[in-house]
Amino acid sequence: xxxxxxxxxxxxxxxxxxxxxxxxxxxxxxxxxxxxxxxxxxxxxxxxxxxxxxxxxxxxxxxxxxxxxxxxxxxxxxxxxxxxxxxxxxxxxxxxxxxxxxxxxxxxxxxx
Amino acid sequence: xxxxxxxxxxxxxxxxxxxxxxxxxxxxxxxxxxxxxxxxxxxxxxxxxxxxxxxxxxxxxxxxxxxxxxxxxxxxxxxxxxxxxxxxxxxxxxxxxxxxxxxxxxxxxxxx
Numbered sequence: 425x426x427x428x429x430x431x432x433x434x435x436x437x438x439x440x441x442x443x444x445x446x447x448x449x450x451x452x453x454x455x456x457x458x459x460x461x462x463x464x465x466x467x468x469x470x471x472x473x474x475x476x477x478x479x480x481x482x483x484x485x486x487x488x489x490x491x492x493x494x495x496x497x498x499x500x501x502x503x504x505x506x507x508x509x510x511x512x513x514x515x516x517x518x519x520x521x522x523x524x525x526x527x528x529x530x531x532x533x534x535x536x
Numbered sequence: 537x538x539x540x541x542x543x544x545x546x547x548x549x550x551x552x553x554x555x556x557x558x559x560x561x562x563x564x565x566x567x568x569x570x571x572x573x574x575x576x577x578x579x580x581x582x583x584x585x586x587x588x589x590x591x592x593x594x595x596x597x598x599x600x601x602x603x604x605x606x607x608x609x610x611x612x613x614x615x616x617x618x619x620x621x622x623x624x625x626x627x628x629x630x631x632x633x634x635x636x637x638x639x640x641x642x643x644x645x646x647x648x
Binding site: 428466468469482524526527530 | 567581638
């Protein structure tokens with residue numbers, strides 16, 4: 425049982441480059457989330473998808489876009505990376521409201 | 537706006553020295569309070585969900601309790617393997633998409 429799988433695990437980008445962070449879950453969960461984690465700021469929600477076919481902005485959506493490709497996959501795209509987007513990115517999923525999230529192992533992104 | 541404050545920021549214990557971590561929250565109608573454990577370089581791991589004041593849950597050396605304003609994570613006779621960052625999060629009833637708001641965490645170190 426793989427749970428939530430994120431790729432890549434590490435990435436270095438130059439300012440202005442674009443990339444897509446991939447996330448897939450095999451637990452048949454309905455909701456999926458993208459968070460970023462920064463020292464002193466905790467986990468902050470970027471975007472979420474409450475169900476297949478829907479996406480909504482979270483607390484810090486600027487500079488990001490998402491796609492809920494199907495029930496399993498939820499990708500996060502940085503169109504033009506900036507140093508302020510240097511962070512650790514976590515994808516999470518959840519079957520029903522009231523359940524705990526299951527997190528992936530994270531993508532450590534550095535923008536230089 | 538939902539808010540979660542965790543204290544202390546860091547806690548160092550000797551093996552066997554029991555203590556408690558605090559999570560204070562402000563939310564307009566608590567649907568659930570969640571505790572997670574995060575090891576360095578990994579994603580958060582779900583521990584407990586508490587739904588109403590007075591509720592308690594236990595897992596090995598950990599016990600979580602909930603009041604109307606705060607939650608405590610009690611650690612009894614900790615071992616070095618309990619060293620981790622412990623995160624608290626809340627979900628409000630009116631929050632769309634089952635989103636969680638996280639605190640910044642308490643970094644626990646248990647020395648042998």
